[in-house]
Amino acid sequence: xxxAPRHPYTRSLVAAVPSLVPARRRTAASGEPALETxxxxxxxxxxxxxxxxxxRLVHAVKDVSLRLLRGxxxxxxxxxxxxxxxxxxxxxRIVAADSGTVQLGDVDVLxxxxxxxxxxxxxxQMVFQDPYGSLNPRHKVGRLIAEGMIxxxxxxxxxxxxxxELLELVGLDAGVAERFPHEFxxxxxxxxxxxxxxxxxxxxxxxxxxxxALDVSVQAQVLDLLATIRDRLGLTMLFITHDLxxxxxxxxxxxxxHRGELVEYGDTADLFADPRHAYTRELLxxxxxxxxxxxxxxx
Numbered sequence: 008x009x010x011a012p013r014h015p016y017t018r019s020l021v022a023a024v025p026s027l028v029p030a031r032r033r034t035a036a037s038g039e040p041a042l043e044t045x046x047x048x049x050x051x052x053x054x055x056x057x058x059x060x061x062x063r064l065v066h067a068v069k070d071v072s073l074r075l076l077r078g079x080x081x082x083x084x085x086x087x088x089x090x091x092x093x094x095x096x097x098x099x100r101i102v103a104a105d106s107g108t109v110q111l112g113d114v115d116v117l118x119x120x121x122x123x124x125x126x127x128x129x130x131x132q133m134v135f136q137d138p139y140g141s142l143n144p145r146h147k148v149g150r151l152i153a154e155g156m157i158x159x160x161x162x163x164x165x166x167x168x169x170x171x172e173l174l175e176l177v178g179l180d181a182g183v184a185e186r187f188p189h190e191f192x193x194x195x196x197x198x199x200x201x202x203x204x205x206x207x208x209x210x211x212x213x214x215x216x217x218x219x220a221l222d223v224s225v226q227a228q229v230l231d232l233l234a235t236i237r238d239r240l241g242l243t244m245l246f247i248t249h250d251l252x253x254x255x256x257x258x259x260x261x262x263x264x265h266r267g268e269l270v271e272y273g274d275t276a277d278l279f280a281d282p283r284h285a286y287t288r289e290l291l292x293x294x295x296x297x298x299x300x301x302x303x304x305x306x
Contacts (some may be wrong), residue, residue: 025227025252027294029276040110041077041211041243042098042131046070047107049093067093069267071107075211080237080244082258082275084251084290089264091247092136095215098245099133100124111211129159132204136216138196142188142203148174149184152203159207166206173202177232194225198232205236212237215247230257251294255279263287 049068068090075081083091096102098109100116108115116127135141142151152170157163171181177198188196197217204212214233218226230253237244248254254261254275261278263271263286271284282288 025230025250025256027252027255027279029255029279030257039077040074042075042245043108043110044071044073044094044098045108045110046072047094047097047109048105049090049097049102050105066267068097068104071264071267071269073262073269073272075243075245076260077243078241079259080246080257082246082248082254082261083264084248084254084261085264086249086290088266090267091249091264092215093267094264095133095213095245095247099131099213100127101133125159129207130209131211131213132207132209134197134200134204134212134214134217136219138193138200138220139188141200142196144188146187147184148186148188148191148199151188151199152184152206155203155206169206170202173205174199176205176236177202192225193221194229197221197229201229201232201236205240209242211243211245213245213247216249217246218253219248219250226253233257251279251290263290 047068048066048070051065051067052062053065071090071094073081073083073094083094085091093102097104097117104117107117109117111127111130114127116124119127142148146154149167149170152173153161153163153166156166156169161169167184170184174181174183179195179198179202183191188199191199197220201217212233217233218229221229233244234257236242246254246257248257258275260273261271261275262269263278263284265284265286271278271282271287278287279291282291
């Protein structure tokens with residue numbers, strides 16, 4: 008059925024599976040760094056507490072240094088618990104780092120006080136993994152998108168007008184601004200999350216597993232949308248994923264995380280063709296259906 012599906016819907020599902028053959032690298036990226044992390048570290052305490060036992064320190068991120076070039080999409084891949092999502096949260100300061108720097112231009116944003124962080128917030132925004140949990144169910148969609156602009160000084164009418172424009176940019180009708188998140192499908196909610204992330208005109212978009220909770224056909228649509236928006240707006244993107252098929256199609260370069268450490272780092276095509284680290288080889292060999300390529304259908 009996978010190699011010769013008969014029904015059009017089955018064929019569309021099979022065609023939506025990302026190829027493990029890396030896409031041709033775009034030439035949009037410059038050699039200029041948009042963001043750099045230097046020796047980033049984060050530990051968490053696990054165990055102990057009310058139930059007793061001995062607490063232990065978990066090194067979620069160990070001395071990680073990354074360089075995100077302006078205009079590129081850098082993928083951070085690894086299994087669950089590898090530290091990839093922690094890196095995203097450290098960069099946007101959802102989680103406080105133990106040590107290290109996050110350099111945005113000539114500013115180390117980790118050193119900024121709460122009162123000085125606001126301009127940085129506008130320059131880098133995040134698309135979250137869970138399109139259900141990341142949107143406040145009590146607020147209408149228009150408010151969810153507009154509130155960041157209002158906090159940063161935009162007039163309410165202008166912010167709501169811009170929210171409508173952003174909804175159309177992500178493929179939804181501006182009129183849905185009056186609806187609540189529970190009235191949308193998962194793919195539509197993720198489009199709303201993308202619109203919210205774009206509301207402050209960021210330079211950098213951090214996408215933390217943005218399609219992992221979506222069906223394969225919807226996943227393909229959202230990935231196409233992200234690529235279109237990236238190219239249209241000239242965005243730089245940090246893309247967190249555990250799915251190497253997705254990484255192969257989206258990312259210009261890839262950083263491989265294992266137990267909090269950066270173990271391999273390079274161009275996507277080179278890394279897939281000749282993985283140097285044993286863990287990278289293990290990840291690639293574990294991809295379901297490795298060696299299978301979705302057939303191309305003609306009408």
